[in-house]
Amino acid sequence: SGPRILVSACLVGRPVRYNGTAKSLVHPALLRWLAEGRVVTLCPELAAGFAVPRPAAEIVAGRSGRDVLAGNGCVLESTGNDVTDLFRAGAQAALTLAREQACVFALLTDGSPSCGSNFIYDGSFRGILHDGTGVTAALLRDNRIEVFADSEIDKLAARLEACTANDGERFNSPSIE
Numbered sequence: 336s337g338p339r340i341l342v343s344a345c346l347v348g349r350p351v352r353y354n355g356t357a358k359s360l361v362h363p364a365l366l367r368w369l370a371e372g373r374v375v376t377l378c379p380e381l382a383a384g385f386a387v388p389r390p391a392a393e394i395v396a397g398r399s400g401r402d403v404l405a406g407n408g409c410v411l412e413s414t415g416n417d418v419t420d421l422f423r424a425g426a427q428a429a430l431t432l433a434r435e436q437a438c439v440f441a442l443l444t445d446g447s448p449s450c451g452s453n454f455i456y457d458g459s460f461r462g463i464l465h466d467g468t469g470v471t472a473a474l475l476r477d478n479r480i481e482v483f484a485d486s487e488i489d490k491l492a493a494r495l496e497a498c499t500a501n502d503g504e505r506f507n508s509p510s511i512e
C-alpha cells in the first residue's frame with residue numbers, strides 16, 4: 336500500500352502518443368511502485384476519445400494549461416482543428432480517476448499539451464519549447480495533486496519516502512474533498 340500515483344500511460348510503455356510511440360521510463364522506483372500496485376495509469380487524450388495516431392497538438396493563444404482551463408487559451412491540432420474541449424475532457428477524466436483511486440501524486444510526461452508540467456511547445460508548431468503546463472497537469476495541480484515530470488522521478492521517490500515515513504496514516508487513507 337502507500338500513496339498512489341497517477342502515471343502517464345506512455346511512461347509505462349503504452350504506445351499511445353500522437354505518433355504511435357511510447358515514452359517508456361526505465362527506472363527502478365517505477366518498477367517498484369508497479370510491483371507494489373500503487374500505479375494508476377491513464378492517457379488523458381485517449382480517455383477524451385482521441386485515436387492513435389493523431390495530429391500533434393499545441394496550446395495556442397495562451398501560455399499554458401491554466402489559461403486553457405480559464406477560457407483564455409485553446410488547443411489546436413497541427414491541421415488547425417480546435418480540440419480545446421477534448422483536452423479539457425481528458426484533464427477532467429484524469430482528475431476523476433485520480434480522485435477515485437485516491438492518487439496523491441502524479442508522474443506525467445513533460446512537454447505534452449496534456450501532461451507537460453515544466454515545459455510545453457509554444458503553439459507555433461515549430462518545435463519550440465517554453466515554460467508551462469499542459470491542461471491535465473494544470474487541473475491536477477489546481478486540485479492539490481502533486482505533479483512531477485518524468486525527469487523528476489527521483490524527487491518524487493524522495494517525496495514519497497518522506498511522507499510515508501512521516502505521515503503514513505494520512506496517505507494510506509487520504510480524505511478527498
Ligand code: SF4
Nearest residue numbers: 343345352378447450
Ligand atoms: Fe502520454 Fe499524456 Fe500524451 Fe497520453 S496525453 S500520450 S499519457 S503524454
